[in-house]
Amino acid sequence: MTHGCEEKTPKISFRFNRGQLCLPYAVFLALFVIFPLLVIVYYAFTAKDGTISFANFVWFFTDMSMIQVLLQSIAIGAITTVVCLLLGYPVAYVLSRIKSHRRGILLLLFVMPMCINFVLRAMAMKELLDMIGLLGKYNFLNTVIGMVYDFLPFMILPLYSVLIKMDKSLEEAAADLGAGRAKIFGSVIMPLSLSGILSGITMVFLPSMTCYVISDTYGNGKLRIVGKAIDKCFGQNDINSASVIALVLLVIMLLVTLFTGGFSKNDNTRGVEL
């Protein structure tokens, strides 16, 4: 309101400051992230009868079968990530260097599988694995194939969005200065796309460690991974053990994110620009 014109109706403007714009999300965050997290922490640190206890943690870190489950999950996550990177990087590079009007369509082709219903895709892939005779025989391999199939777009997109922004003249300059193709890649392209690689890794590694729908479908329900262990505990009303596993997993995820620079101040492209 301006001074001296009280007789005028004040003009209402719908401009929000940052804090107010964040309010709806803050409510969402509190209800669906913070609150459940507190519940998990509560159950992780209590025994069945509700008393404070560290027994759940002792169990987790002394039970060999849980350590095995954790290692198996990390193995699946790591292999999936490496395969996705090896497959995804060249694709993202080629896509980013294609003339602009075709690029959109090609990118769409790569992202297309994401638009098909997950269950349908999983069932189709399962039948395909059965046809070529892998299903039921190589459960670990099948699970990795399934994970790669489902998470590959999550590797391609961050890589692509970094590579597309990279100034092509840098490559030309390197070539002019006498660098070979391998040298250009190793000294120019790779370091510049590092943020894309790191965000691709986080987006593939973490979900592929826990997505037991995929390991159940392709591994014929015989593979033990962390997500499955949580489900098994829940299935027996053992909420305390389930919470401990979830909490340990959360710490691992935080560490991975920290390690891949998720909390660094550098520009980190996790979004997509088509």
Add this chain to the structure above:
Amino acid sequence: MKKFLKKIMALGLSALMVLPLFTAFGCGERADLKVYNCYDYIDESVIEDFKAYYKEKTGKTITVQYSCYDTPEALYNMLKMKGSDYDVVCPSDYMIEKMAREGMLQKIDLPEDSVYNTNVSPFIKAKFESVKWGNDNEFDLSQYAVGYMWGTMGLCYNPEKVDAEDMKSWATLWDTEFDAKFSIKDSVRDTYFIGLAKKHQAELQANKANFDTDYDVYYANLKKYFNDVSVATVNDMVGVLTALKDNAYCMEVDEGKDDIVSGKTDVYFAWSGDAVYAMDTADEKGKELAYFVPEEGSNMWFDGWCIPTTAKNPELAVEFIEFLSTSESVIKNMEETGYVSCVGSDEVFDWVKETYGDDEGEYEVDLGYFFKREGTDSEYKVTFSELGRQFSAQYPEYSVIKRCVMMNYFGNEANDRVTKMWLAI
């Protein structure tokens, strides 16, 4: 003023986001009857029939909210949540015991001349009364639950690929000859059960001698071996079940019936109702499957309707249970689900005879154990033509029933042990 308006707007927007939550949590109009049942476990038109029946009886129009869960444990978790107010739920035998022990269920006291008490099979009634607990055994299942469906566990197999002789023992599933040819359940209690059969194979074999000489001893032993959750046994089970899993084609909860029909597996470790479903589906495709309950003994299970203590409308819940026990509803539900009702009225017997009976058939089964009531002398014999098929899975002959035991609730401590063991599988 402006600032105030902005705040109101922001608050309003966030309130708008949270609003659907409250309606979901039941701040809206509550349905008159809230039913919580297992998936695919009812002919849903029966619910419409119930509404119509109730309207005719009392003139009142009621609303019914029907929702489903996938495992009894999920039901338990749901009922434990604050604010849950289901009027009628349908858990399995061991879960009824657990919930009743924990004070989560109301007693159901139906009069002698109620529809359920008139229609229920005396065999089922005795089974429900046989599960007792409390200091003086003063509690039993029949006080807390009204029988709904029952069945056995067994092996559904493809007779063209598998020798029926091999199906006589659970131990077959550990045989390398059956490597990757069968599916097992991805649920701890079921798979643990057959693990016990393997672990106590020698004892169970020896126990067979008692079957004819002293049946009471035989049955007591059977109960003991199939309810063994001692520390030593549970520890051994890691090895036994890991070997089973390594030999199995897959661990499933739902895909098993499709796998045997499509030929991915030749043997399907199944609940009788699912076996019937698999046989029906295979029949349509011109493939014949069979069902057998291994001779070492097997699991017999029961599901029943219960009223939680948090129910808002227990009177209507009783009306609903009574309506489900009428012969018309029972037949509808059996036709739809493939499972067998706990109701053993004469109308149901007539339906069974009409559905499966064949006067020229070469086999005969006496279902008196299920249908016959004290003080009557009607005969309940059915002549039929296909042995080891849908009919035998649904209504086994008494000699099969005699080798089936219930697997009771393990108790909290043992349950914890079994759960931790299961994580290693």
